[in-house]
Amino acid sequence: MDGGAIAARPHQFTVADFHRMAAAGILNEDSRVELIRGQIIDMAPIGAPHLNMVNRLTRLLPAILGDLGILSVQNPVRLDDGSEPQPDVAVLKPRPEEYETATPRAADVLLVIEVAETSIDDDRAVKAPLYAGSGIPEYWIVNIVDRVVEVYRQPENGQYLQTRRVGADGMLDVLMVPGNTLPATDLLRRAAQR
Numbered sequence: 083m084d085g086g087a088i089a090a091r092p093h094q095f096t097v098a099d100f101h102r103m104a105a106a107g108i109l110n111e112d113s114r115v116e117l118i119r120g121q122i123i124d125m126a127p128i129g130a131p132h133l134n135m136v137n138r139l140t141r142l143l144p145a146i147l148g149d150l151g152i153l154s155v156q157n158p159v160r161l162d163d164g165s166e167p168q169p170d171v172a173v174l175k176p177r178p179e180e181y182e183t184a185t186p187r188a189a190d191v192l193l194v195i196e197v198a199e200t201s202i203d204d205d206r207a208v209k210a211p212l213y214a215g216s217g218i219p220e221y222w223i224v225n226i227v228d229r230v231v232e233v234y235r236q237p238e239n240g241q242y243l244q245t246r247r248v249g250a251d252g253m254l255d256v257l258m259v260p261g262n263t264l265p266a267t268d269l270l271r272r273a274a275q276r
Contacts, residue, residue: 094120097166118208120164126201131226132170135197138269139171139224146255146262151192152176159194160185161216167209170224171195173256188216192258195222202227215240220257229270 100117114125151173173193196205213221214237221234234242250267
């Protein structure tokens with residue numbers, strides 16, 4: 083040994099490594115992890131408000147999408163060789179085989195949605211640049227705590243140039259599916275008190 087300090091750095095995994103770990107049983111279906119920039123990241127547990135919002139999205143979005151998009155719920159999207167996040171909802175371009183033979187890639191995604199209860203900082207600081215850098219045209223963060231939808235559009239150089247916050251009195255539309263809107267109050271309404 084030369085006595086010099088060796089800088090510790092995390093091991094960088096590829097999507098292929100990640101899938102091999104799953105095939106070997108190191109990761110299984112109950113492992114709540116995703117691959118982000120070569121690192122295996124624990125995902126936050128899904129609580130009742132989060133689960134309810136994902137269910138609400140899957141019920142409301144088809145009305146504005148029609149046949150122009152496929153909903154993919156909590157499934158992987160391969161962005162590059164080192165990132166395969168599992169967004170809460172992804173709206174995919176329709177394809178005849180409906181992704182039977184390959185995981186959707188960034189070019190297949192019209193809209194990606196993350197539901198944030200405790201993950202808001204990571205969804206803004208980590209996921210937004212990741213999705214923008216992959217060229218995904220639109221990203222929503224459904225902020226359960228503040229009861230707003232943060233809409234990010236126009237990706238360029240790893241950031242979204244256009245952002246807006248839509249409260250319960252606003253309207254939501256999907257950029258790549260023009261013509262139909264969703265009243266934000268339908269998505270952001272609170273459960274009736276008992």
